[in-house]
Amino acid sequence: MDAIYFDLDGTLTDPKPGITRSIQYALQRLDHPTMPTEDELTWCIGPPLRASFVRLLGAETSADLAVTYYRERFSDVGLYENGVYDGIGEVLTSLCASGHRLFVATSKPHVFAERIIDHFGLRDHFERVFGSELDGTRVDKSHLLEYALKQASVDPAKTLMIGDRSHDMVGAKNNGMKGIGVLYGYGSRDELLEAGAHHVCATPGAVLGCIA
Template sequence: MIALFDLDGTLTDPKTGITRSIQYALDRLGRPVPDADELTWMIGPPLIASFTKLLGSPEDAQEALRLYRERFGASGLFENEVYEGIPALLQDLRDQGVRLFVATSKPHVYARRILDHFELSRFFAGIYGSELDNRNADKRDLIRHILEQERFDPARAVMIGDREHDAIGAKANGLASIGVTWGYGSRQELLDAGVACLVDAPQDLAESILTRAATMPRPAAAP
């Protein structure tokens, strides 16, 4: 059994670092600076797409992303908090023989620093994210890349995340998905995107993953 985990809104709550870094970028651009709560819709999707939507200009979006990274890479990535119950969940899944991977739209250079900082890297067989040039920022591309690198059967894997992009990326690559409701996507968003089920607390997630594992086809025996 393989479990792919989103990072932002699933393993950690990055609201403070992400929204402050967005505000920094907008201020440097001379644009209006919304309150943090008005920017939470940007947590999860690829930032270049969100900045383009917010600013209405691909050129401004690229500069906003550069400015965002200027602050985020220095301090914003550590303005973050591990959700209660996540380390115990990951340990339980590892003990049950589930192979764990991170699949985040965040650049992997940041994802690794965050996971190392919070001592979560040890649970994962691999940490995958986008490139700084935005390759693999789309979850469909990212999961396809992971499958190419790891060569596991998508029918024996599940994607866990808090936004529709996680479910859409999973479906495009033949994976089931589980939606978690403690992040930044609504229940309806996740259901509309086709998640197999919703989970409301980290301590309930292992059961959902392991129950799904029990119904998966077993690997074919070697000839």
């Protein structure tokens, strides 16, 4: 493979505390009648945030305001309630040494993704970080990867997408890429395989064995 795109949340880093607490903060600001626990909100990790708020709130109403409240906390605090998965650094170092071009492709706004990549010292591994815009542009993984492939001038047939959720695999399939699902994040084996994953890996290190 010439180029490899990595999802961020649930693939490179474990963002659970920051994301779930920021969602709770937004729900509190909206005086939501019930408060899900952090564990009950793990399904929100990975998919586009606004869609998750629509589901949580039961309607489109207030979803945009919820995203605004979420970002109030996430941009200053939640961003750093995060951690790189054990073994990721070694995997990235090995792939770079093998001559692969590495990129980040996340539905998270790129302004946040860039800060996370820098904060955890991952910048040197990646040629570029691709994410959505704050207005929701390219939040859909298929659209994001279409843009990212064109920007990097790579052949989709020689490119991998590595992620932990179904939309990572669907985005890869829709763009003629192969997808590798990781099980240490927030998606299940069934979710990933049903979405078209070519391989599923239980650990970061296992990913290396799936890459030619």
